[in-house]
Amino acid sequence: MAKVLVGMSGGVDSSVAAKVLKDSGYDVTGVTLKMFASEDIVETETRTCCSLSDVEDARAVAYKLGFEHLVFNFRDVFSEFVIDNFINSYISGRTPNPCIECNRHIKFDKMLKRAEELGFDFIATGHYALKEYDEETGRWYLKRPADRSKDQTYVLYSLTQHQLEKTLFPLCGYEKTEVRKIAEEAGLVNSRKPDSQDICFVPDGKYAEFIKKHTDRGSTEGDFTDMQGNVLGKHKGIINYTIGQRKGLGIALGKPAFVVRKDSGSNTVVLGSNEDLFTSELIAEDVNFMSVAGIEGEVRVTAKPRYNCADSPATISMLTDGRVRVVFDTPQRAVTSGQAVVFYDGDRVLGGGTIV
Secondary structure (H helix, E strand, C coil): CCEEEEECCCCHHHHHHHHHHHHCCCEEEEEEEECCCHHHCCCCCCCCCCCHHHHHHHHHHHHHHCCCEEEEECHHHHHHHHHHHHHHHHHCCCCCCHHHHHHHHHHHHHHHHHHHHCCCCEEECCCCCEEEEECCCCEEEEECCCCHHHCCHHHHCCCCHHHHHCEECCCCCCCHHHHHHHHHHCCCCCCCCCCCCCCCCCCCCCHHHHHHHHCCCCCCCEEEECCCCCEEEEECCHHHCCCCCCCCCCCCCCCCCEEEEEECCCCEEEEECHHHHEEEEEEEEEEEECCCCCCCCEEEEEEECCCCCCCEEEEEEECCCCCEEEEEEEEEECCCCCCEEEEEECCEEEEEEEEC
């Protein structure tokens, strides 16, 4: 009987993932990762993840289903690889995706290594994703799940072949409505618990306030400029703005204005029209190719430059410095430095990287 360590966030998805595996005959143990001190965040009723209440929900599910539940304290590594990166990225004018960094450094690295040390054969999560093995190529593929509305392959593009091999995604063939129904029929305490909506360590969504609490950088006033460099007024610090933002700028220009670019070097926020937000090309760094060892020449793909958008036809090519150029067939709106761009070959994840 294969032993599997299931990452349980306290939510319904990971709880049902554990149940599906147990019902399938796996020797299941649940684990909740303690990422931060609860007193360091402002908990809300509907937007929690990895908090003390979530640990209690996960433990209650494990007890109900009849398997052991553990807690791993990963506060130090989470602070180093996720929170510090989040803060430094915003201060440098970028907009990071901490869920991707958490997957890269914590869930599928630190947790997997701990699981292997403890003698587990696999880890598992409640992500909606599908993995397949291709005997011809000898590679594992990450593919989109049955429920396309819950497709989470975008945040998993950084997985290595070893991590894919050792990870199970029990919800790959389920619709979200089915998952809720399974949880309700099993009498799980979190069957109707809302999905997490915000970053786990900033559940109130106030990113700038969180950064100000941890550092005094990035909140210095600077200039709003137009696309030609003309000064339009003063901003409140670049950490308060994101690319594409229109509301809450605190400046009246007599016409709609959007944040087009942020420059941490000059501490300026560039404003422009909606049309100025569109671009056909981007460069990605820190690239991970998953289903192939690498690419040569120009390769046709579909690509997603942010989580909540449809992938669009594009051509990718390697640069001499290891970065990737992505050229879209049609211009994309609000392409943002620090976010991920993920490449697809049909339903299969080809790879991805961080937008420069």
